[in-house]
Amino acid sequence: MAQKEEATAAAAPASQNGEDLENLDDPEKLKELIELPPFEIVTGERLPVNYFKFQFRNVEYSSGRNKTFLCYVVEAQSKGGQVQASRGYLEDEHAGAHAEEAFFNTILPAFDPALRYNVTWYVSSSPCAACADRIIKTLNKTKNLRLLILVGRLFMWEEPEIQAALKKLKEAGCKLRIMKPQDFEYIWQNFVEQEEGESKAFEPWEDIQENFLYYEEKLADILK
Numbered sequence: 697m698a699q700k701e702e703a704t705a706a707a708a709p710a711s712q713n714g715e716d717l718e719n720l721d722d723p724e725k726l727k728e729l730i731e732l733p734p735f736e737i738v739t740g741e742r743l744p745v746n747y748f749k750f751q752f753r754n755v756e757y758s759s760g761r762n763k764t765f766l767c768y769v770v771e772a773q774s775k776g777g778q779v780q781a782s783r784g785y786l787e788d789e790h791a792g793a794h795a796e797e798a799f800f801n802t803i804l805p806a807f808d809p810a811l812r813y814n815v816t817w818y819v820s821s822s823p824c825a826a827c828a829d830r831i832i833k834t835l836n837k838t839k840n841l842r843l844l845i846l847v848g849r850l851f852m853w854e855e856p857e858i859q860a861a862l863k864k865l866k867e868a869g870c871k872l873r874i875m876k877p878q879d880f881e882y883i884w885q886n887f888v889e890q891e892e893g894e895s896k897a898f899e900p901w902e903d904i905q906e907n908f909l910y911y912e913e914k915l916a917d918i919l920k
Contacts, residue, residue, distance in 0.1 A: 741785070742887055743787070743888060748765075748887075748888045751765045752820050752848050752883065753901060754849050754874075764819065764820055765787045765820040766785060766787070766817055766818070766820075767817070767819075767886075767887040768786070768815065768816065768818075769815070770783070770803070770813065771815075772808070772811045773812045784803070786798050794823075794827050796819070796827040796830065796831060797830050807838050807840065811840065812840050812842075814842050815843050817845045817846065818846050818882070818887070819847050819848070820847075820849065821849040821851040822849070822850050822858075822862065824851060824852075824858070825857045828861035828862065828865050829864075831870060844870075844871040844873075845865075845873075847872070847873075847874060847875060850914055850915060853918065862915070863918065874908055874912045874915055880900070880904065884898040885898065
C-alpha cells in the first residue's frame with residue numbers, strides 16, 4: 697500500500713500547546729520540550745535539491761517521507777485582463793499544520809472578489825481527509841478560485857476515508873491528477889535551488905514513469 701507517514705505531533709512547552717510542564721518529572725524530558733521549536737510553516741521560493749529528490753520521489757512505499765511539500769503558482773486576473781503571478785513553496789513542520797491548509801492561511805488569506813484566481817499546486821503527496829475538507833470548503837465559498845492539484849504520490853489511497861475525500865474534491869470542482877515526469881522536471885527548473893551561474897538538467901529516477909502509471913491507474917479507479 698502506498699502511503700505517506702504522518703509525523704506524530706511533537707509535544708511543546710505550555711506557551712505553545714498547553715502542555716503542563718510542572719507535571720514532568722524527567723529533567724531531560726523537560727529540557728527537550730523547552731528547546732523544541734514551535735510549530736511552524738516554512739515558506740520560500742526554491743527548495744533544496746536534496747529535499748526535492750527525496751520528498752517528491754513518486755515511490756510506491758514512502759517510508760520516512762513525513763512532510764508535505766507544496767509548490768504553488770498563483771495567477772490573479774482582473775476584469776481588464778491584467779494578470780499578476782506569484783510562486784513559491786511551503787513545507788509543514790512538526791505536523792502542527794499541513795501545507796495545504798497553510799496555503800489558504802498564509803499565501804492567500806483573503807480573496808479579492810474582483811479578481812479571478814487560477815492556482816496550481818505541485819504537492820509531494822495527495823491531501824489527507826482533513827485537508828481535502830478544507831479545500832472543498834474554500835472552493836465552495838470562493839467561486840472565483842480555480843484549483844489544479846498535481847501530486848507525486850497518493851496518500852493512503854486504500855483507505856475508504858481517503859477515497860471518499862478525493863471523490864469529494866472532484867465533485868467540488870478541484871482538478872486532481874498525478875504528476876508526469878514532465879511535471880517533476882518543471883518543479884526542478886522552477887522551484888529547486890540551482891547552483892549560482894549554472895542550471896543542471898533534471899535527471900529522472902529509474903522508475904519515475906512506472907510509478908506515474910501506477911498512481912495514475914489507482915487515481916482513475918478511485919475517481920471513476
